[in-house]
Each structure stands twice: as structure tokens, then as C-alpha cells.
Amino acid sequence: MTDTTLDYAVLTDPARLDETLARATAAARALRTIPDDVRAGYLDAVADALDAARDELVAIATRETHLAEARLEGEVARTSGQLRLLAGVVREGSYLEAILDAAAPSATPPRPDLRRMLIPLGPIVNFAASNFPFAFSVAGGDTAAAWAAGCPVIVKAHSGHRELSRRTAEVVTAALAEADAPDGMFILAEGREVATALVAHPAIKAGSFTGSVAGGRALFDIASSRPDPIPFYGELGSVNPVVIAPLAASRRAQELAEGLAGSFTLGSGQFCTKPGIVFVPSGSDIAERAAAAVGEPEPANLLTPSIADAFRDGWAELSALPGVDVVSAATAGVDGVTPGIVRVDVEAFLTEPRLREEIFGPATLLVEYGDLAAAVEAVDVIEGSLTGTVHADDDDDIAGVVAALSERVGRLLFGGWPTGVAVTWSQQHGGPWPATTSIFTSVGATAVRRFQRPLALQSAPASQLPPALQDDNPWGIPRRVDGVLVAGAPR
Amino acid sequence: MTDTTLDYAVLTDPARLDETLARATAAARALRTIPDDVRAGYLDAVADALDAARDELVAIATRETHLAEARLEGEVARTSGQLRLLAGVVREGSYLEAILDAAAPSATPPRPDLRRMLIPLGPIVNFAASNFPFAFSVAGGDTAAAWAAGCPVIVKAHSGHRELSRRTAEVVTAALAEADAPDGMFILAEGREVATALVAHPAIKAGSFTGSVAGGRALFDIASSRPDPIPFYGELGSVNPVVIAPLAASRRAQELAEGLAGSFTLGSGQFCTKPGIVFVPSGSDIAERAAAAVGEPEPANLLTPSIADAFRDGWAELSALPGVDVVSAATAGVDGVTPGIVRVDVEAFLTEPRLREEIFGPATLLVEYGDLAAAVEAVDVIEGSLTGTVHADDDDDIAGVVAALSERVGRLLFGGWPTGVAVTWSQQHGGPWPATTSIFTSVGATAVRRFQRPLALQSAPASQLPPALQDDNPWGIPRRVDGVLVAGAPR
Numbered sequence: 001m002t003d004t005t006l007d008y009a010v011l012t013d014p015a016r017l018d019e020t021l022a023r024a025t026a027a028a029r030a031l032r033t034i035p036d037d038v039r040a041g042y043l044d045a046v047a048d049a050l051d052a053a054r055d056e057l058v059a060i061a062t063r064e065t066h067l068a069e070a071r072l073e074g075e076v077a078r079t080s081g082q083l084r085l086l087a088g089v090v091r092e093g094s095y096l097e098a099i100l101d102a103a104a105p106s107a108t109p110p111r112p113d114l115r116r117m118l119i120p121l122g123p124i125v126n127f128a129a130s131n132f133p134f135a136f137s138v139a140g141g142d143t144a145a146a147w148a149a150g151c152p153v154i155v156k157a158h159s160g161h162r163e164l165s166r167r168t169a170e171v172v173t174a175a176l177a178e179a180d181a182p183d184g185m186f187i188l189a190e191g192r193e194v195a196t197a198l199v200a201h202p203a204i205k206a207g208s209f210t211g212s213v214a215g216g217r218a219l220f221d222i223a224s225s226r227p228d229p230i231p232f233y234g235e236l237g238s239v240n241p242v243v244i245a246p247l248a249a250s251r252r253a254q255e256l257a258e259g260l261a262g263s264f265t266l267g268s269g270q271f272c273t274k275p276g277i278v279f280v281p282s283g284s285d286i287a288e289r290a291a292a293a294v295g296e297p298e299p300a301n302l303l304t305p306s307i308a309d310a311f312r313d314g315w316a317e318l319s320a321l322p323g324v325d326v327v328s329a330a331t332a333g334v335d336g337v338t339p340g341i342v343r344v345d346v347e348a349f350l351t352e353p354r355l356r357e358e359i360f361g362p363a364t365l366l367v368e369y370g371d372l373a374a375a376v377e378a379v380d381v382i383e384g385s386l387t388g389t390v391h392a393d394d395d396d397d398i399a400g401v402v403a404a405l406s407e408r409v410g411r412l413l414f415g416g417w418p419t420g421v422a423v424t425w426s427q428q429h430g431g432p433w434p435a436t437t438s439i440f441t442s443v444g445a446t447a448v449r450r451f452q453r454p455l456a457l458q459s460a461p462a463s464q465l466p467p468a469l470q471d472d473n474p475w476g477i478p479r480r481v482d483g484v485l486v487a488g489a490p491r
Numbered sequence: 492m493t494d495t496t497l498d499y500a501v502l503t504d505p506a507r508l509d510e511t512l513a514r515a516t517a518a519a520r521a522l523r524t525i526p527d528d529v530r531a532g533y534l535d536a537v538a539d540a541l542d543a544a545r546d547e548l549v550a551i552a553t554r555e556t557h558l559a560e561a562r563l564e565g566e567v568a569r570t571s572g573q574l575r576l577l578a579g580v581v582r583e584g585s586y587l588e589a590i591l592d593a594a595a596p597s598a599t600p601p602r603p604d605l606r607r608m609l610i611p612l613g614p615i616v617n618f619a620a621s622n623f624p625f626a627f628s629v630a631g632g633d634t635a636a637a638w639a640a641g642c643p644v645i646v647k648a649h650s651g652h653r654e655l656s657r658r659t660a661e662v663v664t665a666a667l668a669e670a671d672a673p674d675g676m677f678i679l680a681e682g683r684e685v686a687t688a689l690v691a692h693p694a695i696k697a698g699s700f701t702g703s704v705a706g707g708r709a710l711f712d713i714a715s716s717r718p719d720p721i722p723f724y725g726e727l728g729s730v731n732p733v734v735i736a737p738l739a740a741s742r743r744a745q746e747l748a749e750g751l752a753g754s755f756t757l758g759s760g761q762f763c764t765k766p767g768i769v770f771v772p773s774g775s776d777i778a779e780r781a782a783a784a785v786g787e788p789e790p791a792n793l794l795t796p797s798i799a800d801a802f803r804d805g806w807a808e809l810s811a812l813p814g815v816d817v818v819s820a821a822t823a824g825v826d827g828v829t830p831g832i833v834r835v836d837v838e839a840f841l842t843e844p845r846l847r848e849e850i851f852g853p854a855t856l857l858v859e860y861g862d863l864a865a866a867v868e869a870v871d872v873i874e875g876s877l878t879g880t881v882h883a884d885d886d887d888d889i890a891g892v893v894a895a896l897s898e899r900v901g902r903l904l905f906g907g908w909p910t911g912v913a914v915t916w917s918q919q920h921g922g923p924w925p926a927t928t929s930i931f932t933s934v935g936a937t938a939v940r941r942f943q944r945p946l947a948l949q950s951a952p953a954s955q956l957p958p959a960l961q962d963d964n965p966w967g968i969p970r971r972v973d974g975v976l977v978a979g980a981p982r
Contacts, residue, residue: 029894032894032897074599074600077599088974092974092976094971094976097937099916099917099936099937100917101913101915101916101917108565108568109565109911109913111913111915112904112907112913114913114915114917114918115917116916116917116918116919116937119897121930122898220715220720221715221716224711224712224715224716224720225712225715228874228875228923228924228925229711229715229924229928230924231929231930383719384719394952402955403520403523406523406610406946407613409946410944410945410946410947411946411947411948411949412946412947412948412949412951413603413949413950414948414949414950414951414952414955415950416603416949416950420600422592422600422602422603422605424592424602424605425590425592425607425971425974426590426591426592426605426606426607426947426971427605427607427947428607428945428946428947430944430945431944432719432944433719433720433721434719437720438722439612439722439943439944439945440945441945445590446588446590446607446945452930453901453921453923453930454901454919454921454930454931454932454937455897455900455901455902455903455919456901456902456903456917456918456919457902457903457905458902458903458904458905458907459904459905459906459907460903460905461885461905464893464905478976480585480916480917483579483583483916485583485585485969485976485978485979486978487976487977487978488976
């Protein structure tokens with residue numbers, strides 16, 4: 001089937017939930033019998049289809065999200081790239097965590113033949129984010145990871161880019177159909193009522209979400225309070241603390257100010273990794289230099305009217321808090337928003353919890369510290385974040401800062417800025433609450449593990465063993481055999 | 492310090508929670524700086540100390556739990572064995588999941604140097620179980636797994652073996668002190684009030700539990716509804732379905748009946764893997780043969796009076812349900828309990844949910860099916876279990892049964908009986924709700940992953956890299972480097 005104008009059926013009616021999820025459950029069973037390399041081919045097929053439809057999709061996205069065309073084109077490439085990365089992860093086979101232990105009849109007690117691998121959880125509901133209309137949306141990272149695990153996905157579309165979601169869903173559905181993937185492996189859903197019903201439905205085995213703390217927490221609570229609780233992987237809020245050490249601050253103020261200005265205004269500050277809290281030595285002029293580097297840009301529209309409202313309100317509250325010095329005032333009007341920078345001293349920061357809350361959009365808070373011990377104390381009161389960053393020269397003593405940030409973040413940067421998340425084997429995009437609700441990443445190769453669970457087969461006859469656990473390792477995957485890790489033989 | 496009669500401080504007073512957990516938090520930080528092979532030595536030291544104290548501990552356990560001495564001696568060996576297995580897991584190093592991706596400055600977008608490993612979550616609270624006073628108690632599997640991950644452990648003692656718990660804690664504390672382990676790496680707690688306060692306390696980063704569905708669910712709900720939810724790994728309830736296929740049933744009735752009789756009465760039926768629901772072909776006399784094999788044993792005391800009460804009430808309800816045929820009546824009196832076997836047909840099983848509930852103790856339910864399709868339909872209404880078992884001859888057609896059980900269990904046995912859980916790399920002791928609340932195992936090498944989270948270091952200078960992520964791999968652990976899994980070099 002190559003007709004990408006098919007009449008795509010979107011799940012909008014809660015009354016159709018059972019029948020729709022029956023399709024997903026049937027797909028989950030079908031996927032269990034399909035070889036890994038065939039399933040990897042589905043991900044490649046979707047990647048190719050997205051690339052082929054790039055111009056059409058970007059045109060819709062530009063209109064719906066106000067994001068720049070070049071950024072959106074890059075995001076399509078990232079999205080197809082992560083589908084291909086995860087297809088490669090599936091083919092490589094380590095993700096199955098295959099372990100074989102031979103029987104030990106003479107052990108005390110005797111041990112049976114036991115072989116363990118990870119299997120897919122079953123149908124997943126994935127809530128699309130507003131700020132990455134491709135990479136964290138319909139065919140984004142969570143969808144790719146669930147497919148890589150062998151799970152069907154029901155995507156709850158984000159209302160901020162509804163037309164793009166539907167059109168992407170058509171492209172995805174056509175690509176999967178052409179690749180002969182099982183019906184029900186991908187389903188698009190819309191609407192709040194359907195969304196919450198999905199999380200509560202017995203056929204759904206896990207959920208993933210990228211968005212606000214309030215929204216994610218509400219869904220997490222539904223998932224956790226089911227009669228049969230399910231994992232709910234939320235990526236919620238993150239202030240991404242940055243610590244600029246004294247010597248680096250004094251020697252490289254201009255470079256650091258420019259880097260900060262570029263990072264907190266990138267995409268109008270609408271990244272989960274935006275540097276929201278920046279510790280600088282007292283008396284540093286990095287705030288003023290950053291304000292100068294930002295200049296007076298044209299107002300930019302944020303992703304949705306509600307995000308713009310939240311930015312305006314958040315900025316108004318932040319800039320009016322006691323002790324807050326407005327270095328450069330943000331504006332929020334009908335034409336859009338402009339960036340803002342505020343500054344407090346570390347004592348105010350330690351006493352006022354509202355200074356530690358994320359503001360989604362182009363604003364950042366500089367916190368002046370007396371010495372790094374005070375900065376460490378302040379880092380210790382910040383909630384979990386996706387990232388933490390240290391800017392230091394070789395002769396800055398950052399041991400305490402590194403230890404404190406390590407306890408609070410999922411990715412620790414030495415230099416550079418946190419915006420920009422490489423999709424790789426080693427990436428970690430997640431951290432202690434509220435950065436995420438889980439002990440996993442939502443980006444990169446290991447994101448797949450969220451949608452798997454172990455199954456051990458005891459004393460299984462050869463005829464009952466899946467390829468990953470057969471004696472002769474027909475897929476050539478890495479396995480642990482009798483305690484020893486054995487590298488795979490590439491196919 | 493070799494004095495095992497030290498005055499061990501047990502946490503019983505909620506007012507002392509903060510100061511006690513400050514010790515655990517300090518221990519967590521100390522553990523981050525201690526090399527893996529040193530920490531592995533702590534586990535070995537505790538294992539040696541338990542073995543050395545075996546006779547004294549078993550004498551206490553026999554008195555407190557009514558379990559047989561030989562069984563308890565074996566359980567001490569299992570407990571020290573799993574500490575040593577996990578020490579080996581730490582030394583082998585795969586558990587760190589180290590991944591190194593070199594910088595790719597010419598990629599689009601450019602990729603930084605990124606290195607990821609798993610780090611310990613922090614202080615863990617572990618709720619001891621009643622039915623394994625060693626292997627799932629003070630120094631049991633969850634404690635060992637948390638230590639292996641690098642986490643301090645606060646164990647909530649089970650009131651069913653309080654003296655044993657305190658004495659074991661003394662042995663553990665002395666062994667850790669002699670090995671120069673950080674203070675606060677192990678703490679014993681008692682009492683319901685302290686227990687729930689621990690799960691809610693900000694210093695606690697995860698919980699583990701083995702016990703009843705009601706108790707585990709209550710703690711899971713506390714953990715999930717914290718301002719900052721934490722993972723709570725509960726191993727709760729399991730009926731462990733067994734399907735005996737028609738040809739196996741007709742050809743091997745006596746062998747299967749004897750195996751069933753041995754398995755469901757083992758340890759007076761007080762195993763989470765007890766076969767509680769057994770599907771047999773209509774007209775099979777396996778139930779009668781099993782009753783004959785059980786014979787008329789002396790009454791046995793269950794672990795605690797409340798477990799005995801629950802068994803008596805559960806048996807009374809089960810045996811009075813419509814359609815239930817009592818093949819062999821259990822008894823529950825002041826002298827203890829005796830085993831019981833009941834039987835229903837599959838139609839009754841499909842309509843009466845109370846037939847599918849776990850009864851902890853020596854009782855099992857045989858369900859008669861007309862054909863295997865009916866057995867599959869019945870398996871599909873059972874909740875998640877730790878194990879599922881198929882007894883089949885080569886010419887039995889079990890494809891449907893295997894598929895249905897695979898969706899519902901964590902360990903699938905082909906022949907044999909589910910009681911008896913080997914502690915190995917490949918073991919899986921966990922399954923869909925209510926077998927566990929998680930996608931992990933609580934037994935075996937991979938149990939460690941529950942107490943870790945990923946941390947990625949971006950562009951870190953060599954001086955900031957932990958050994959597991961250094962270029963020259965000083966610990967010789969298996970790592971993934973630029974996408975390729977590289978086996979470790981044993982030290």
C-alpha cells in the first residue's frame with residue numbers, strides 16, 4: 001500500500017476503546033512471532049517514509065508550532081535517525097539480555113537448565129510532547145523505543161500540532177502497511193477523555209509521557225492507582241542547574257555569557273534541557289554580558305497560547321519575588337515573548353522555594369554565590385534535573401560541585417550547554433524526580449528497556465526455545481552463557 | 492571488631508528516623524568513593540559471617556518459625572551463596588552497563604564525548620518476608636542486591652522472627668565493621684509505624700518487599716504518592732498455574748500426582764512459588780492420587796498465628812464455593828494445619844473469581860478442563876504469577892498454553908515443579924501484577940538493576956572519570972565502546 005492519503009482512523013471516542021485496544025493486543029501477540037530483523041525493518045521503513053515526507057510535514061509543523069523551518073528539518077532527521085539507531089539496537093541483540101545457565105544436576109540443590117531474556121510488555125500508550133513535534137511526538141523516541149521492544153503503540157496526539165500528528169500518523173501507517181507490519185502496531189488517539197481512559201485500561205501495559213509536572217503527575221497517579229499498577233515513564237520538569245566556578249567566571253566571562261545566552265533562548269527556551277538556574281560568583285558580570293548577547297530580539301510566538309500564558313505568569317511571579325534583580329526584562333504580548341534574565345543571591349535562593357521552579361520559555365535565573373561551598377549547599381536544595389553543568393578551569397576546585405550535581409541529575413556536562421541531546425548508545429535523558437518518574441532514559445539506545453520484562457524458561461525442550469535462547473544462537477546476538485558474556489557474531 | 496555480642500541499635504522510634512537516615516545518606520556518599528572490589532568484599536564478609544554463625548542462627552530460627560532445621564540450614568547456605576554470587580556480579584562489572592561514545596565533531600549535529608554508567612540510587616528500605624527467615628530477610632536477596640548496587644539498606648524486620656532478625660543484624664553489623672565498611676550501610680528497623688515512615692521519608696530512594704498483596708499494595712501506594720515518587724519493588728501474590736496436558740496426564744498420572752503432592756506441601760505450602768492452581772483433563776484421577784501421596788501427615792505449625800488464621804479462613808471459603816469438590820480436606824487446629832486438595836470444573840473457574848485467589852499454605856486447586864483450548868481460556872483470566880508450569884508429552888499440542896502462560900508469568904517451566912528457585916544469572920523471580928510491582932526480578936544477578944539509575948558524563952576531563960569509564964578500563968569490565976560490546980578482561 002503506497003497511498004499516503006488513506007482515511008486514517010483516529011481514536012477519539014472512548015466508546016471505541018475496547019475494540020481499538022483489542023487490535024493492539026492482537027498486534028502484540030503477532031509481534032511475538034515476528035523475527036527481530038523483520039521488526040527492525042519496520043522502524044527503518046517508517047524512518048524512510050518520514051524522510052521522504054519531510055518537506056510536507058515541516059510545512060505543517062512550521063504553521064502549527066511557530067518553530068523555525070531549519071530546526072524542524074533537523075528534527076525530522078533526528079527522528080528518522082533515532083528510528084534507525086533503534087533498529088540497529090534490535091539487530092545487535094544485546095537489548096534482549098539473553099542469559100543461559102546450563103543445568104547443574106550435581107549442585108546442592110540441583111539446578112535446572114534456565115534461560116532468560118527480555119520480552120515486550122504489550123501495548124503502550126505514549127503521550128506526545130508539544131515542544132518536539134517530531135522527535136517526541138507521533139513517531140518520536142518513545143514510539144520508536146516501544147516498537148524496538150516489540151510493543152504496539154497508541155500515541156496520544158498533542159493538541160498543539162493536531163494536523164501534523166494526523167498527517168504523520170498517515171505516513172507511519174502507510175509505511176507500516178507497506179512493510180507488512182501487523183495491524184494495530186500503531187494507533188493515533190486524540191482528546192483528554194480518551195487519554196486518561198487509555199492509562200486506566202487493562203490492555204495497556206505501560207505509559208510514556210513528556211510534558212509538565214502537573215500533567216505527568218496526574219497520569220502517573222492514574223497508572224499507579226490501577227487495580228494492576230503499570231509503569232508510567234514521565235519526563236516532567238527540569239531546571240538544569242549550571243555552576244560556573246570562580247576562576248572560569250573571571251577568565252572566560254564573555255564566552256560563558258554568550259554560551260548561556262544562546263542556550264537559554266534556543267527554541268525560545270522551550271527545551272526540557274534549558275539552563276534555568278546558573279550559579280555565578282558574587283560580583284560577576286556574566287548576567288549583564290548575557291543580556292547584552294541576547295540583545296533585543298523580535299518577539300517570538302511560543303508553541304501554544306497556554307504555554308505563552310504560563311511563561312507570562314511565571315516571569316511575573318519570578319521577577320517580583322523578594323531579592324530578585326531583573327537584569328533584562330522578558331516581555332509577553334500578543335506578538336510573542338522576548339527573553340529575560342534575573343539574578344538573586346544564594347541566601348535568597350536557599351530561603352525561597354519558588355525560585356527553584358522551572359519556567360518553560362526564554363528565562364533564566366543567575367544565583368550569586370560567595371564560594372563554591374555555598375553553591376553546593378544551593379544545588380542540594382534543587383529537585384532532580386535532566387542535566388547539570390559545570391564550567392571550570394583546571395585550577396577550580398569542583399569536587400564538591402560534581403558530587404552534589406551527580407546526586408541530582410541524569411547527565412553531567414563538563415563545559416558546553418545542556419540544550420542539544422545526542423541520540424546515542426550512551427545518552428541519558430532522565431533523572432531523579434521530577435526530571436523523570438523512572439530509573440531509565442527516554443532518549444538513546446537503552447530507552448528500550450522501559451518496555452520489556454524478563455521471562456525465564458526452565459528445562460525447555462529445544463523446540464520451545466525462541467531463537468535468542470537456542471543453543472546455536474542463530475541470530476548471533478551477545479549472550480551471557482554460564483556466567484560469561486559472549487560477544488555476538490554480526491549477521 | 493570481632494565481638495558479635497555488641498549492643499546493636501535497632502531503629503524502633505520514629506523520632507529517631509532523621510538522624511538514622513542521615514547515617515544512611517552519609518554511607519551512600521561514602522560508598523560512591525569505595526572501589527567495586529572492596530565493596531564486593533563486604534558481601535563476602537557477611538556471607539562468611541553468616542556461615543560461621545549458622546548453627547546459632549538456625550537454632551533461633553527453628554524456634555521462631557517452626558520450619559525444619561535441615562531446610563533452614565540449606566537456606567543459610569543459599570543466603571551466603573547469593574551474597575557471594577552478587578559479589579561476583581560486582582567484580583565482573585557488567586552490572587554497571589558502562590557505555591562510551593567518542594565525540595563526533597563532524598557529525599550533524601556534532602556529538603560530544605559521552606560516557607554512561609549505572610550509579611546507586613541511595614538508601615533503600617527492605618521489608619523482610621516471614622517465609623524465608625534468611626534468604627528474604629535481614630541479609631537476604633534484596634539486601635544483597637542493594638549492597639551490590641552500592642546502596643545502604645535499612646531492613647524492616649519481620650515480626651515473625653524478631654529474635655533471629657536482631658541476632659542476624661548483630662552478625663551482619665560486626666562483619667561489616669570488621670571489613671571497614673562505612674557506618675550506616677546496614678540498619679535494622681522494627682515496627683509498623685517506623686516502616687511506613689521509612690517509605691515516605693525523603694532520604695529513602697527505593698523500597699523492596701516480599702509479602703502479602705494487601706501489605707505490599709499499601710506500601711506501594713505510599714511510595715507512589717510521595718511528593719517525589721520512588722520505585723517500590725513488591726513481590727506480592729502468585730497462584731503459579733500448572734497445566735497438565737492430556738497425554739501426559741493419562742500416561743504419567745502417578746508421577747505427576749506425587750510431584751504435585753511434594754510441591755504444594757513443601758514448607759507447609761508457604762512458598763510464593765507453590766502450585767496453587769493445576770489444570771488437569773476431565774476425568775483424571777490425579778487429584779485422588781495426589782491426596783493419597785500426601786497421606787495423613789501430622790499437623791504442622793505455620794509461620795505465624797495470623798498466617799494460620801488466614802489459611803483456615805481461606806480454606807473454609809474455598810471449599811464452600813459452589814461447584815467445589817473437596818478431594819482431601821485440610822484441617823487447621825491448635826496443633827497446626829494439614830494439607831487439602833479441592834477440584835472444580837473449568838466452567839466454575841471461569842465464573843468465580845474467588846477460585847483464582849492465592850491461599851498461602853498447603854492447599855491446591857485442581858481445575859478440570861475439556862480440552863486445552865478451555866485451559867488456555869482459563870489461564871487468560873488468572874492474574875500475573877511468578878511461575879507457570881507445563882507438563883506435556885512430545886505429542887501434546889501445547890503451543891496455545893505456552894503462549895498464554897508466557898503473557899502471565901515470569902518463569903515458565905517445562906516439567907518439574909515451581910518450588911525451588913535457583914539463584915543464578917538467569918533467574919527470574921517476578922512477573923506481571925500482582926506477582927510483582929515491577930519489570931525486574933528479586934532473585935538472581937539482575938536483581939541489582941532495581942537499585943541503580945543511569946548517569947551520563949559529557950565531555951568529562953580524564954580526571955573526573957570514574958574507573959568504569961576511563962579510557963584504559965582499569966577494572967577490566969565489559970563495556971560498550973562506540974556501539975560495540977567489548978568483553979571484560981578478568982582481573
